[in-house]
Amino acid sequence: MNIFESKYVQVNYxxxxxxxxxxxKDFATSxxxxxxxxxxxxxxxxxxxxxxxxxxxxxxxxxxxxxxWFYNKVLPKMxxxxxxxxxxxxxxDVFSKMHSDEAKxxxxxxxxxxxxxxxxxxxxxxxxxxxxxxxxxxxGKFNTxxxx
Numbered sequence: 001m002n003i004f005e006s007k008y009v010q011v012n013y014x015x016x017x018x019x020x021x022x023x024x025k026d027f028a029t030s031x032x033x034x035x036x037x038x039x040x041x042x043x044x045x046x047x048x049x050x051x052x053x054x055x056x057x058x059x060x061x062x063x064x065x066x067x068x069w070f071y072n073k074v075l076p077k078m079x080x081x082x083x084x085x086x087x088x089x090x091x092x093d094v095f096s097k098m099h100s101d102e103a104k105x106x107x108x109x110x111x112x113x114x115x116x117x118x119x120x121x122x123x124x125x126x127x128x129x130x131x132x133x134x135x136x137x138x139x140g141k142f143n144t145x146x147x148x
Contacts, residue, residue, distance in 0.1 A: 027060030
């Protein structure tokens with residue numbers, strides 16, 4: 001079920017996996033990023049999913065101030081809203097990977113299990129079966145520089 005779409009992002013609710021899905025299509029400005037995350041959070045409150053699927057393949061770099069806002073203001077609310085898993089299709093961009101690694105660390109500290117996958121099909125398999133056969137080779141590795 002489509003919740004929101006712009007040239008930057010698509011936000012869906014998937015009842016099969018009980019997930020809010022955020023599929024980044026392009027680099028988003030700070031305002032667009034924050035607007036999207038607010039929409040995602042509202043969808044979590046409305047639909048009560050246990051999972052948040054994020055595809056960062058085409059997202060570009062998220063500004064440091066927006067990362068801090070997300071980690072400190074939004075992520076705790078998402079955890080309280082009941083999100084248990086946050087699988088990610090990570091971008092190939094090194095700076096996006098560093099943001100993804102940092103976000104993964106913050107999520108795991110808040111009790112949200114986050115893992116990297118090659119594609120959304122592998123994520124769906126994991127959410128439905130628990131099968132980790134297609135987990136991305138970067139999974140579990142936090143060997144990035146902390147820029148924050």
